[in-house]
Amino acid sequence: METRWVIEVEGLTKYYNGLLAVDHIHFKVKEGEIFGFLGPNGAGKTTTIRMLCGLLTPSEGKARVMGLDIREETVRVKRQIGVVPEISNLYDELTCLENLLFMGQLYGLAKEERKKRAEELIHLIRLESKKDIPFSKLSKGMKRSLTIAAALVHKPPIVFLDEPTSGLDVMSARNLRSMIRELYRQGTTIFLTTHHIEEANLLCHRIAIIVKGRIIANDTPEALRRSVQGKFVIEVEVENIDVSDLSKWMKEMEGVEEIKQNQHRFVLTFSRRPSLENLFYSLRKRGIVIGSVNTLQPTLEDAFVKITGLDKEMMMVDKEGKKP
Amino acid sequence: MVIVNELKAIYFIALKDIKSYYFKPPNISWGILFPLAMALAFYLRNPTGMIDLVPGLLGMTLLFGATSMEAVVITFERRLGSFERLLLAPVSLEGVLMGKLLGGAFFGFIVALAIFILSLIFFSFPKLNPFLLFSSLVLSSIAFSGLGGFVSVAVKEVFEAQTLANLFRFPMIFLSGVFIPIETLPKPIQFISYLLPLTYSVELLHNSLLPSHHSNTVIPAWASLIILIIFLFFFYFVSIRVLRKKLG
Numbered sequence: 001m002e003t004r005w006v007i008e009v010e011g012l013t014k015y016y017n018g019l020l021a022v023d024h025i026h027f028k029v030k031e032g033e034i035f036g037f038l039g040p041n042g043a044g045k046t047t048t049i050r051m052l053c054g055l056l057t058p059s060e061g062k063a064r065v066m067g068l069d070i071r072e073e074t075v076r077v078k079r080q081i082g083v084v085p086e087i088s089n090l091y092d093e094l095t096c097l098e099n100l101l102f103m104g105q106l107y108g109l110a111k112e113e114r115k116k117r118a119e120e121l122i123h124l125i126r127l128e129s130k131k132d133i134p135f136s137k138l139s140k141g142m143k144r145s146l147t148i149a150a151a152l153v154h155k156p157p158i159v160f161l162d163e164p165t166s167g168l169d170v171m172s173a174r175n176l177r178s179m180i181r182e183l184y185r186q187g188t189t190i191f192l193t194t195h196h197i198e199e200a201n202l203l204c205h206r207i208a209i210i211v212k213g214r215i216i217a218n219d220t221p222e223a224l225r226r227s228v229q230g231k232f233v234i235e236v237e238v239e240n241i242d243v244s245d246l247s248k249w250m251k252e253m254e255g256v257e258e259i260k261q262n263q264h265r266f267v268l269t270f271s272r273r274p275s276l277e278n279l280f281y282s283l284r285k286r287g288i289v290i291g292s293v294n295t296l297q298p299t300l301e302d303a304f305v306k307i308t309g310l311d312k313e314m315m316m317v318d319k320e321g322k323k324p
Numbered sequence: 325m326v327i328v329n330e331l332k333a334i335y336f337i338a339l340k341d342i343k344s345y346y347f348k349p350p351n352i353s354w355g356i357l358f359p360l361a362m363a364l365a366f367y368l369r370n371p372t373g374m375i376d377l378v379p380g381l382l383g384m385t386l387l388f389g390a391t392s393m394e395a396v397v398i399t400f401e402r403r404l405g406s407f408e409r410l411l412l413a414p415v416s417l418e419g420v421l422m423g424k425l426l427g428g429a430f431f432g433f434i435v436a437l438a439i440f441i442l443s444l445i446f447f448s449f450p451k452l453n454p455f456l457l458f459s460s461l462v463l464s465s466i467a468f469s470g471l472g473g474f475v476s477v478a479v480k481e482v483f484e485a486q487t488l489a490n491l492f493r494f495p496m497i498f499l500s501g502v503f504i505p506i507e508t509l510p511k512p513i514q515f516i517s518y519l520l521p522l523t524y525s526v527e528l529l530h531n532s533l534l535p536s537h538h539s540n541t542v543i544p545a546w547a548s549l550i551i552l553i554i555f556l557f558f559f560y561f562v563s564i565r566v567l568r569k570k571l572g
Contacts, residue, residue, distance in 0.1 A: 016572070055411055056572045075326070078414040085412075089405030093344050105336035106413035108329040150409070 004031040006158055006189050007052065011061035014047050021047045023213035024061065029191060029206075031157075034184050036204030037193040040310060044213040045193035046086060049160050052191075053083045066157065079107070082151030086162040088143035092136035096127055096146050099135055100153060107154035114153070121149040125179070141172030148179060158189045165199060177203060201300040209307055217307045225298050228306040231257070232270040234279070237291035239264065253282070264291065333415040337423025338430065345393045346431040355389040355435040366503050375447045378440075379529035380502035385439045386464045387493060387522055390432025394472030395489035396482050398424060398567075403482065411571070421473060421564055428469035433461055449533045456532035456545055463552045464525035470559030471521065477567040496522040501530075521555040524548040 007029035014022040022044040029035040037045045050056040052063055054074040063070045066080040090099040097118055104114025122131045125145040130138060138146065144164070151159055164180065165173035180203060184190055194200050200207050201221050208218040217224060250259055250268060258269040268274075276293070283290055298306075305311070345351065363381045367374055401407035410420045440457075475489045498504060499513065500522035506514055517523050524543065531545040543551075 014572075053412060055408065075330075075414045075416055078412060083412045085405065085408060087405045089408055091340075091344065091406050091409075092404065094340075102336065102340055103409070103413070105340075106333050106410070106415065108332055108414075 005029065006031045007035075007063070007065055007191065009048075009052070009061070009063045012048065012051060012058050012063050013060035014044075014051060014056060015059045016047075021213055022051070025210070025213075025215045027208050027215060027218055029158075029189060031189055032184070032187055033205040034180070034190040034192060034203050036200040036207040037191070037210060038195070038197065038200045038204075038207050038304070039193075039210035040195055043195075043210045045195075045210060046162055047213075048210070049083070049162050049191070049193060053081055053160055054078055079154065080156055080158060082154070082156035082159040084144075084148050084151045084159065084161045084164060086166060088140075088147040090135045090143070090147055090150055093134060095132050095134055096122060096138070097131040099146065100150060103150045103153040109154065117153055117155075121152060125149050139172075141168055141175070144168060144172065144176060145179070148176070152183075156188070158191065159183060161190060161192045163193055163195065165194075165196065173199075197301045197304050207300075209304065211308050211310065221300050224303045224307070225300055228298050228303045232273050233296040234268045234270070234274065234276075235292075235294040235296055236266045236268065236279075236283075237264055237293075238266070238283075239289045239291045240287075249286070253279070267296070330415060330419045333413060334419050334423040334426065337410060337415075337420060338426035341393075341397060341424065341427030342430055345397060346427060351392055351431070352435070355385065355392055355431065356438065358388055359385040359439065362497070362503075375534065377503065378443050378447060379533050380500075380526050381443075382436050382439055382461075382529050382533075383464065383500070383522055383526040384497055384502050385436045386432045386461065386525060387468045387496065388432075389435035390428045390465045390468035391472035391475070391489055391493065392428075392431070394425065394428030394469045395475040396485045397428070398473065398476035399479055399482050399485040403480075417568060417571075418564055421477075421560065421567065424476075425466065425469045425473050425560065428472050429462075429465040432465035432468055436461055436465065451535050453532045453535070456528065459549060460525065460528035460532050463549060463556065464521075464528070467521050467525070467552050467556040467559065470556050470563065474559045474563045474566070477563045477570065496520050499523070501526045521552060524551045524555070528552070 005028045007027075009025060009027050011024045011026060012022060013020070013024050025044075025048065037048065039045050047056065051058045052065060052070060054070060054077055057071065065077045068077045068080065070077055091102070094102060100118035100121055101114055104117060109117060122128055125142075125148070127138075127142060127146065130142065135143065135146065148159075148161070148164070161180065165176055168176065177199070180190060180192070190203075192200075192203065204221065206218070206220050207224060208215050209224075210216070217227070219227070250256060250266060253268075253274075255270045255272055255274055256268055257271050260267040280290070280293075359381055362384065363377055366377060398407060401410075410423075411417070413420075415423075440461075471492060472489065475492065476485055479485050479488055496502075499509070499517045500506070500520050501517065502522070506517045506523065509517060525548075527543050528545055528548045531548070
């Protein structure tokens, strides 16, 4: 099947008062995928989203959303997208239901349709008991869910989520991730920015890493992890041997650089890809019973640190400069 | 279809503002009580010729009614982030601003209409020109709402918007012929008076309610109407320009 690109960005650039916030970035997003924009705060993620959804005018470059030029056909682009900004920004004085109905009005939904859609969304985010409560009285997690619902009123094919779980407690963040996966299952393309590496790892099919306004890597999480794999690590758990002897013997194996031992568990680091067959054969020959064998991959966090050269602690810092 | 959607969105933005902000007790009392209190103060000083105060009183009500929330609403929503919801919707910036202005204009119009109906209990206007009165009320309310919109987009904080709005509003009461006829003001001050939109609104209201009482009218009604339209477009387009620049 031919790949359909629903977001195409070429050389998109934004200057703020002479400062370069987004620096000639290029990327494409496939229809129906969850695309992650990963980077520390201040990297240019929100600026990119704001340009793509028509809130900011790019200084240079081009971008098309669903084939529509973001500069020339801004209003038409807005019909194709739902946007969940980093701040849950619905109207405090309106109730949950009124907020969704108002969004339906702005998107030109007919009266019956918007009522039906608002009720459907209230049900989806499980806020039936709170639907007549003003937005200002909701918890942070509920506000976030309602803001997502508001972005879905017109059933957009693309949803932009800017730091969707930022500031949420563990349970709310988990529920929200389930909601994002459900949207993906329904065929919605999702463009997500985050500074949580694990979140990008859990949700995204492809990730672009952005640092200081520039995209420095763009691939699947697996490929990003593979790209930084220099050493091969194997974890072996054995059941029936004097482990101190085994440790001595393993050190003599070809290509072993380091062995870490924790009771019956050994973590072997090889300088080059080892032959698992040879390893198993040697162990069997000595009558050793293998409990389990794991090949350990670098994590996305390892990949991020290696690719960006940044300290992973930097990713923990929020916009106010605080760590969680 | 695009135009229909835009018009619908403008209508719903105005409707939401009217429901959420305008027809609330503090705003209604500010819109009605403040002009009445000012009129009462002038009446106590000079009880005769109260009927001559009605056009100025209506003009002032239009100004304070239309700018009451309009002068802070965009600043307020931008601070909270909710203004962005409107910008994310499939509506042009011009449409969003139009919706905002119409909310304020409608409130100003209704409050002024209420004051006019109240004045009919005490005074009669035998030479009333209803068409001119209606046009004056509509045009003035939109032009003043435009002024409020301009104030609202020009600043960052709500308190700055309030300060700036009062900087425009209070001098206008004394310079635009609301209580003091412009002809009695010193010449250099009169020059300033003719730079203010309230002057043309009060002139028009005089012409529509009490043409025979207003012997010193220097601006014909048609000219005042045109000048108010110019003010309206000026405030509207300058506000769009300022807002677009601020949004980046």
